[in-house]
Amino acid sequence: MSAREYDVIVIGAGAVGENVADYAHKGGLSAVIVEAELVGGECSYWACMPSKALLRSDAALRAARAVDGAKQAVAGAVDVAGTLRRRDRIAHEWNDQSQVDWLDGAGIDLVRGHGRLTGRNAVTVDTPDGLVELTARHAVVVSTGSAALLPDIPGLRDVSPWTSRDATSAKSAPQSLAIIGGGVVGAEMATAYASFGTAVTVIARSALLGGLEPFAGDAVRASLEESGATVLMGVETLAARRVDGAVELDLSDGRTVTADEVLVATGRTPRTGDVGLETVGLTPGDWLDVDDSLLVRGTDWLYATGDVNHRALLTHQGKYQARAAGTAIAARAAGRAVDDAPWGAAVATADHAHVPQVTFTDPEVASVGLTEAAARRAGRSIRVLDYDLSWIAGATTLADDYTGRARAIVDTDRDVLIGATFVGAGVGELLHAATIAIVGEVPLDRLWHAVPSYPTLSEVWLRWLEDYRG
Amino acid sequence: MSAREYDVIVIGAGAVGENVADYAHKGGLSAVIVEAELVGGECSYWACMPSKALLRSDAALRAARAVDGAKQAVAGAVDVAGTLRRRDRIAHEWNDQSQVDWLDGAGIDLVRGHGRLTGRNAVTVDTPDGLVELTARHAVVVSTGSAALLPDIPGLRDVSPWTSRDATSAKSAPQSLAIIGGGVVGAEMATAYASFGTAVTVIARSALLGGLEPFAGDAVRASLEESGATVLMGVETLAARRVDGAVELDLSDGRTVTADEVLVATGRTPRTGDVGLETVGLTPGDWLDVDDSLLVRGTDWLYATGDVNHRALLTHQGKYQARAAGTAIAARAAGRAVDDAPWGAAVATADHAHVPQVTFTDPEVASVGLTEAAARRAGRSIRVLDYDLSWIAGATTLADDYTGRARAIVDTDRDVLIGATFVGAGVGELLHAATIAIVGEVPLDRLWHAVPSYPTLSEVWLRWLEDYRG
Numbered sequence: 052m053s054a055r056e057y058d059v060i061v062i063g064a065g066a067v068g069e070n071v072a073d074y075a076h077k078g079g080l081s082a083v084i085v086e087a088e089l090v091g092g093e094c095s096y097w098a099c100m101p102s103k104a105l106l107r108s109d110a111a112l113r114a115a116r117a118v119d120g121a122k123q124a125v126a127g128a129v130d131v132a133g134t135l136r137r138r139d140r141i142a143h144e145w146n147d148q149s150q151v152d153w154l155d156g157a158g159i160d161l162v163r164g165h166g167r168l169t170g171r172n173a174v175t176v177d178t179p180d181g182l183v184e185l186t187a188r189h190a191v192v193v194s195t196g197s198a199a200l201l202p203d204i205p206g207l208r209d210v211s212p213w214t215s216r217d218a219t220s221a222k223s224a225p226q227s228l229a230i231i232g233g234g235v236v237g238a239e240m241a242t243a244y245a246s247f248g249t250a251v252t253v254i255a256r257s258a259l260l261g262g263l264e265p266f267a268g269d270a271v272r273a274s275l276e277e278s279g280a281t282v283l284m285g286v287e288t289l290a291a292r293r294v295d296g297a298v299e300l301d302l303s304d305g306r307t308v309t310a311d312e313v314l315v316a317t318g319r320t321p322r323t324g325d326v327g328l329e330t331v332g333l334t335p336g337d338w339l340d341v342d343d344s345l346l347v348r349g350t351d352w353l354y355a356t357g358d359v360n361h362r363a364l365l366t367h368q369g370k371y372q373a374r375a376a377g378t379a380i381a382a383r384a385a386g387r388a389v390d391d392a393p394w395g396a397a398v399a400t401a402d403h404a405h406v407p408q409v410t411f412t413d414p415e416v417a418s419v420g421l422t423e424a425a426a427r428r429a430g431r432s433i434r435v436l437d438y439d440l441s442w443i444a445g446a447t448t449l450a451d452d453y454t455g456r457a458r459a460i461v462d463t464d465r466d467v468l469i470g471a472t473f474v475g476a477g478v479g480e481l482l483h484a485a486t487i488a489i490v491g492e493v494p495l496d497r498l499w500h501a502v503p504s505y506p507t508l509s510e511v512w513l514r515w516l517e518d519y520r521g
Numbered sequence: 522m523s524a525r526e527y528d529v530i531v532i533g534a535g536a537v538g539e540n541v542a543d544y545a546h547k548g549g550l551s552a553v554i555v556e557a558e559l560v561g562g563e564c565s566y567w568a569c570m571p572s573k574a575l576l577r578s579d580a581a582l583r584a585a586r587a588v589d590g591a592k593q594a595v596a597g598a599v600d601v602a603g604t605l606r607r608r609d610r611i612a613h614e615w616n617d618q619s620q621v622d623w624l625d626g627a628g629i630d631l632v633r634g635h636g637r638l639t640g641r642n643a644v645t646v647d648t649p650d651g652l653v654e655l656t657a658r659h660a661v662v663v664s665t666g667s668a669a670l671l672p673d674i675p676g677l678r679d680v681s682p683w684t685s686r687d688a689t690s691a692k693s694a695p696q697s698l699a700i701i702g703g704g705v706v707g708a709e710m711a712t713a714y715a716s717f718g719t720a721v722t723v724i725a726r727s728a729l730l731g732g733l734e735p736f737a738g739d740a741v742r743a744s745l746e747e748s749g750a751t752v753l754m755g756v757e758t759l760a761a762r763r764v765d766g767a768v769e770l771d772l773s774d775g776r777t778v779t780a781d782e783v784l785v786a787t788g789r790t791p792r793t794g795d796v797g798l799e800t801v802g803l804t805p806g807d808w809l810d811v812d813d814s815l816l817v818r819g820t821d822w823l824y825a826t827g828d829v830n831h832r833a834l835l836t837h838q839g840k841y842q843a844r845a846a847g848t849a850i851a852a853r854a855a856g857r858a859v860d861d862a863p864w865g866a867a868v869a870t871a872d873h874a875h876v877p878q879v880t881f882t883d884p885e886v887a888s889v890g891l892t893e894a895a896a897r898r899a900g901r902s903i904r905v906l907d908y909d910l911s912w913i914a915g916a917t918t919l920a921d922d923y924t925g926r927a928r929a930i931v932d933t934d935r936d937v938l939i940g941a942t943f944v945g946a947g948v949g950e951l952l953h954a955a956t957i958a959i960v961g962e963v964p965l966d967r968l969w970h971a972v973p974s975y976p977t978l979s980e981v982w983l984r985w986l987e988d989y990r991g
Contacts, residue, residue, distance in 0.1 A: 077991070094975070099914075099975055099976055100914065100917075100918065100976065103918040103976055104918055107588055107590075107591075107918050107919065108588050108589070108590030108591040109590075109591070111584050111585040111587075111588045111591040112585050112591045112594055112595075114581050114584060114585070115581040115582050115584070115585040115591075115595065117581075118577055118578050118581045118607070119578070119600075119603045119604070119606060119607040119610075120577075120578030120579075120599055120600045120601070120602075120603035120604030120605075120606070120607050121577075121578040121579070121581040121582045121585075121599060121600070121603075121604075122600075122603070123600035123603050124582055124595055124596055124597045124598065124599065124600060125582075125585065125594055125595055125596075126594055126595075126596050127594045128594065129590055129591060129594065130589075130590045130591070130592075130593035130594060131590070132590075133589045133590035133591075133592070133593050134589070134590030134591075135590075136589060136590070137588070137589035137590050137921070140589075141917060141918065365974075365975070366975045367972050367973060367974055367975035367980075368972060370975070370983075371970075371972045394966070394967055394970055396966070396969065400970055401970040401971070401972055405970070405971075405972075406972070407972060407973070407974040408974055409974040409977055417974070444569075444570065447570075447611060448570065448573040448574055448577050448611065449577065451607070477947075477950065478950075479974070479977050480947065480948075480950040480951050480977055480978055480979055481950050481953070482974055482977070482979070483951070483954040483971070483973050483974070483977070483979035483982060484953040484954040484956075484957050486954075486971045486972065486973070486974075487954050487957050487958050487961070487963060487968065487971045488957050488961070489971075490963075490967060490968075490970050490971040491957070491958070491961050491963035491967055491968070491971065493957060493960075493961035493963060496864070496866070497864060497960060497961055498957065498960075498961070499866065500841075500864055500870055500871040500875070500960050501871070501875075501953070501956045501957045501959075501960040501961065502837050502838060502841045502871055502875075502876070502877060502956065503837060503877070503953050503956070504835075504837055504877040504878055504879040504887070504949070504952055504953070504956075505564070505569055505835070505836045505837035505840070506569055506570065506573055506836075507879055507949050507950055507952070507953070508950055509950055509952065509953035510837075512953060513840075521547070
């Protein structure tokens, strides 16, 4: 057994772990990162990047088909082989050398193997060459992410169900695919596979994209149905089995769905079951409860960043936490003041009610901050501003028969924006304006002077403000 | 001769005139608008809208061709007939009935004919049915816009040169087109006609897109050349003539360019030559000098909104001025306090250094606020943050081999953004985030918490901020 000492040990080399190690290292600390799988993590190989690759080809064709003068040059559907090949490239053929090189360049050591806490500031890594004992002078960061949750449906584990990893890394499109779950993963993969010609059936317990403004899920459902998919809502899956190679699912409405494969996308579970939490008084398999500097509550040395803390299961938000945690760790190690007041450099304040998300369905859904329902639940005084994006000149030039909708939630006590949702083709890049307005708490009277360029979709801002003033 | 009295008379029913009348009317005033051509104006029929229609079809195809899996379904070039047909629809076939209906609905009277000031608060309109005398109780607004400037090049007027109106309303694409001028109109029309298969030659006195960050014009020039166009820079046109139907242009470098048509896009001139300025002590043909409430200096009743005041020759900025002027006029008429402190509702503060613009070339160029050069000229303490957009994950998923660049200008005295420029495919909708950050004067420390969604191009914000902090 070999032993090494570092200032900081990070368990998990996804984008989040890499960033926390990098920020701690830039803050003057030595850092080692422990990874049992590919450096780069879920997002690079089995989530954000490959899923967007699977979706982008058809999205580009749809955009061209929606424009007279362009549509004449578009013949046929998306090329599945080309799309999968592109996905392979974007997932770096599941080879992490470029990420390993990045760690090298950043001055961060890598230990490949399964890491487990063995006590305060102590981690043992089970490597191919034997156990390696790591000791941290200042902090250990758990950044092991989350895994697909397999619900307790009789027979489900025995039918070799796909999880998000299988859906994003598949080498071919099945003839038919059942998807249990109508959240982001279910909706995005339904969109992708429907575009590949797969007969898709989505089985959702409630509406699609729950938690977002209801009109978002409604638009995605309508579009999926138009593309030939079946969307079942308010339905539970009661049992699963393989019959002659096909999966059969018994549903709560009495129906049976048959498909070549079934994708289970019903949520996530923290990868904390086997990281030695029990050695430091925590419960294996739990989400890790942290403060805004990402310090696990009740400790002064253990941090948790990214999905494992259950604050916001999104790569960009995890990276944001990583920047805060790395900054906090470096400051505390040096005995410097920690900038941990709200909106300080060492805290992830935006996690609470300022989280952006783009869902790359058809139409795209981009949201940040509070929905109407969330704002009302929180007892906020609000006004809801809705606008039909098809009325905007920029939509007219973007596509023939553009459809879309945008909603702003205004806090009427403070005259600032606290939420925004955009639904429509190409709305993803509209989101950051709302994120800045919300996080920056820019008064609506000042936003009045932020003139949107004509003719862009961003003119929805003018319409919202006119509506609010008028 | 008939005579009528209104609270406000607006000369010119472009988007700007319509808005100033509408805001004055909503402020409780009666309003009449005078228009000699089509209600809706230059932008609707001969500028923004048709030009974007001419550009959009090919842009959509380019975006699809840039994605493996999509490109296989794209065969051939843009369909010119389909593009022109779409342009015709977007320009409402040059029929203004829908705009007239909008005026009706908004409660604004329309007098069709050429309007001329005849003295304080007095306008005479030369209508098909004779002269109509209009009297304003409170204000007259000149909103007559601008026209293409024909430079004083020997022979140019005799070759029937195209102006922006001809380029945006052409019924077919010429075999060859020379374009004098490398500004926004020249660059956009070069992009459009090159995509139609027209042999395009751009003749520019300096670089393309002067006034913007130099890398913007460089990228557009490279792309035009790649698409087969010829771009001549640092060259003047000395003489023009028609020979056997073709236009010949003698250039300052000794070259002669021959083309079927020549588009002159060398600037704009105010449409104030024949609006009776001489009757109120002003000089016909001049730009009208206004204060921030758009009141012509030296008067207490005459306003000028839109291009004629030469503050910012852009539809969206003119509409912004219109909202301010309409608000100011209504307040002054009612004897109410005018909200005319900087950033008040009755002033166009953003005109000074907060003007956004999207140029729909290939690549797109989106800019707001000060360029590096402008900031240095103004003596500001700045830092320039440059980022190669191809390094962003969102660019990787958007297109294969994406190229682009983004620059932020930070005021280091105040730690706020004062300028931003984005160059690349699909960057138009990224702009409004920068406009809000600049106009909202959001401190960079707070922008740090405005997390861009992964994987979108908006992650350039994170890179800028890391660069600034790092």
